[in-house]
Amino acid sequence: MADTAKVIKILKCISAKIRENEQFLTDLDAAIGDSDHGINLARGFKKVDEKLPELADKDIGTVLKQTGMALVSTVGGASGPLYGTAFMKAGAAAAGKNEIDIDDFLVLIEEAIGGVKLRGKAERGEKTMLDAMIPAAGAMKEERSKGADVKNILEAGVRAANEGVEFTKTIIATKGRASYLGERSIGHQDPGATSFTILLEAIEEEF
Amino acid sequence: MADTAKVIKILKCISAKIRENEQFLTDLDAAIGDSDHGINLARGFKKVDEKLPELADKDIGTVLKQTGMALVSTVGGASGPLYGTAFMKAGAAAAGKNEIDIDDFLVLIEEAIGGVKLRGKAERGEKTMLDAMIPAAGAMKEERSKGADVKNILEAGVRAANEGVEFTKTIIATKGRASYLGERSIGHQDPGATSFTILLEAIEEEF
Amino acid sequence: MKKIINAVDQVEEQMVDGMLKAYPQYLKRVDGTNVIVRAKKKTDKVALISGGGSGHEPAHGGYVGTGMLDAAVPGAVFTSPTPDQIYEGIKAVATDKGVLMVVKNYTGDVMNFEMAADMARDEGIKVEEVVVNDDVAVDGSLYTVGRRGVAGTVFVHKIAGAKAETGASLKEVKAIAEKVIANVRSMSMAIRPCTVPAAGKPGFELGDDEMEIGIGIHGETGTRREKLRSADEIVDILLEKILADLDYSNSEVAVMINGCGATPLMELFIANNRVADVLKDKEINVYKTFVGEYMTSLEMEGFSISLLKLDDELKKLLDERADTPGFKII
Amino acid sequence: MKKIINAVDQVEEQMVDGMLKAYPQYLKRVDGTNVIVRAKKKTDKVALISGGGSGHEPAHGGYVGTGMLDAAVPGAVFTSPTPDQIYEGIKAVATDKGVLMVVKNYTGDVMNFEMAADMARDEGIKVEEVVVNDDVAVDGSLYTVGRRGVAGTVFVHKIAGAKAETGASLKEVKAIAEKVIANVRSMSMAIRPCTVPAAGKPGFELGDDEMEIGIGIHGETGTRREKLRSADEIVDILLEKILADLDYSNSEVAVMINGCGATPLMELFIANNRVADVLKDKEINVYKTFVGEYMTSLEMEGFSISLLKLDDELKKLLDERADTPGFKII
């Protein structure tokens, strides 16, 4: 179970981890993109950090929506609208809620994925963040259906996300900037899939 | 004694030596100038080379004047007008002559120096080609007054020119491009003094 | 990283400040944003707005002015601006005739501009969009997100800007912009990479005898790496791809030889020397040539060639007066 | 050496060819030379001629056109043109009103131009000369050949060009050129050297954390080497020297922030941001600012600041229409 305070704690942890990995994510983007993914997300989550204090007495839906709006208005590039939409969709699904459990969380993740797909017009297998998001959601749903506990569910999600990142190394990008490289994109992991995995790791740590 | 054929042979030797030293002279100019002295002179003496065949039946004055004009119209920069004027002045002094001896040669050198001084408004000690030319002329005149033979006279000239080059390392430039460097020009030899020394070495070899 | 800057997190802001202080007769800022608009708002025409990451100067702020853009929205270096900034730009220049957004075809740019357009439409502003995709380096096939927008975008600004200045309707301005897009193709190469300030190191490394062919404008590698060749051979490689993509035969063209940011003009002219010869050989008539830095990638060294196929209408609009800091037609 | 060229001994010729092919509406060549003249000779005015080594593009060929030069004579890279070429240029543009040569103060340039002037005078052509020496990096003391001519030269072209266009006499045009020279000061720095193509290697080496202060426009080292500093600190160093050399207090100025060839416009704008602030602080009023590449040194990275002190006459002439490939005032 997570209340607003916990959600805020999770968001702080996400923010810290993303900002720690700024250079790493930027370097990944240098290989197959334009050297800004870490910079973009770090700028965005810095803004999120600044906004969180004033959200302490809001419902979870509002917290997530405001997080999404902060990202949309600071990140820019492709990942700004995508992560922004993801958080805003999750926020909409959590509207009015002051507590969420793991089932709610799985719904939010589904909503977030739906938002990313719609906004980016992409599917799994195109070497994007979706290649970490979709398998992670699938694995978590499966663990849940087996009756696993929260910790195991989230661990399974992180594992699947990491496998998704590994998988992105083996495929050609057909969406986003990396698609311009054609064959040259093979061998490199997708920055967005990587940043999502970092984000999920933070959730796993703090949920 | 040198007739037109010999003068042409000397000029060919000068040209060959200057062109061999193109990179060396350019590197010297890189240190305290603009990296073009060797390139400039090589371009000029290439043109002289092309012109020499048609001068075979001309008097020495004409050969030297034409050499000067070829240099003026191809070298550019500071050294073009200076070397060009030097050869044209020497040519004027040799007008109509079909043979010159060492005494004539010393007159031609004096004329050349006068031309350079006038054109460049410089004196000895300003870190220019004059710092090789003037001591070389002085040393040759002295050897001559002692009754030395042609070989010894020219050797003395080359020695003095080389000493002049060494001397340029110790002084600040006050003329030409190197003067912009102030103290920073100390320690570097002057490209123009060096190219004159190479030229005199060619004369010594072939006279 | 060696740059003439103050701090990596201030480059965009100080760049915009420096531009505004240089050209107060042309430009001003929308308060509280980095959005650049004309010093004097024009109200009787369709407003043109463009933008994209910073690092492409003079694009796009330098093209704000008479006969070209009404607003330019710069993002962080090589990063599409955010919807709220674009929305501020749209609001600042919107007229009753509407707003045309000139967007370069990148996932981020398209998404951010479209989100902003939705916000503006909610306010009752008429907004239309064109997406420039002139880069033939990448196939516009199913397996990519389509061709990228590069230097050809400047022709869109120029010609749609001239059309807007006539008082034409949003539909007409959009149609002419789309005509330019349909008729312009570009391709680029680089011999030296660039460094995003906040990243601190170059996007890629190149050997002393190597070049990248088919680069974009965001410091990324190209479609292939090759041994460096002569200027003429490089031009031939780029032109071949451009001429294969669109039928230019028997047509008149405008040529743009665009430096990537650190390319000396001397080298651009040497490139143009070959471009002119090849086009002459192929009986493609050069109507006008533009050589310079129009759409750069920080301090990247390299160049792009853009060919715009012209008809009488496009020629006339290309020749119309333009008075902006970065592009002038007298 | 990494350059987009064909052969080191062809760069000057192919550069001029490429420039002429880009701008046939503005430029043509004097047959058998590399001299660039206006496509249409103007006969009712004093003819302005300038030149110098190549490698400074757009200078000087790019400034040939209405309101600026009548002829530009390019030499080999960084090497003054020869008297015979300059003489051809003078002959091609000479009018009954006479010819004004705008020469930058370098031993070579001055000697070659003066030899050409002598040749032209022998033919009965009226020729006068002004020598530009705006670079305050070097003292104009007894121990040098005086200050160098650098980017401030472009202001001389512009203003003397505008004056000539009015039909003024040779004496008047020369006087206004000298007024500009008396009132313009410049200073430069670099963070990356350049390579003369035929030399094959850079004129100097700089560490990753070093800069040269007080460079000229021929790829040479400056008056001193320092640790690289912030853009603002660099501007302060350059401006201090300029402002100490001429009394600009309570005056209006034109500012030129000139890139050395490989400096991204972003960095020039960041520099201008500081220049504008400092001048404001000192109550020196900026009348007009020019940011771009006006007088380059191949692919050198760095910039110069030029300040021209204005009065009403200079302001008016600065604002006159100019239409050349490299400089336009509408």
Ligand SMILES: Nc1ncnc2c1ncn2[C@@H]1O[C@H](COP(=O)(O)OP(=O)(O)O)[C@@H](O)[C@H]1O
């Ligand atoms: N259409 C898309 N759908 C989903 N994710 C995408 C899409 N396009 C790009 N991405 C993700 O965005 C990441 C790049 O983000 P970022 O570098 O911040 O933006 P940009 O590509 O505009 O520079 C990619 O690694 C990829 O995971």
Ligand SMILES: Nc1ncnc2c1ncn2[C@@H]1O[C@H](COP(=O)(O)OP(=O)(O)O)[C@@H](O)[C@H]1O
């Ligand atoms: N005023 C002068 N008098 C005599 N020699 C000079 C003068 N100015 C320059 N020089 C000589 O010219 C040389 C440089 O020639 P060069 O590099 O070809 O021309 P530039 O300096 O125009 O690039 C110097 O090394 C110096 O010897």
Ligand SMILES: [Mg+2]
């Ligand atoms: Mg990116």
Ligand SMILES: [Mg+2]
């Ligand atoms: Mg030199």
Ligand SMILES: [Mg+2]
């Ligand atoms: Mg980006």
Ligand SMILES: [Mg+2]
């Ligand atoms: Mg020189």
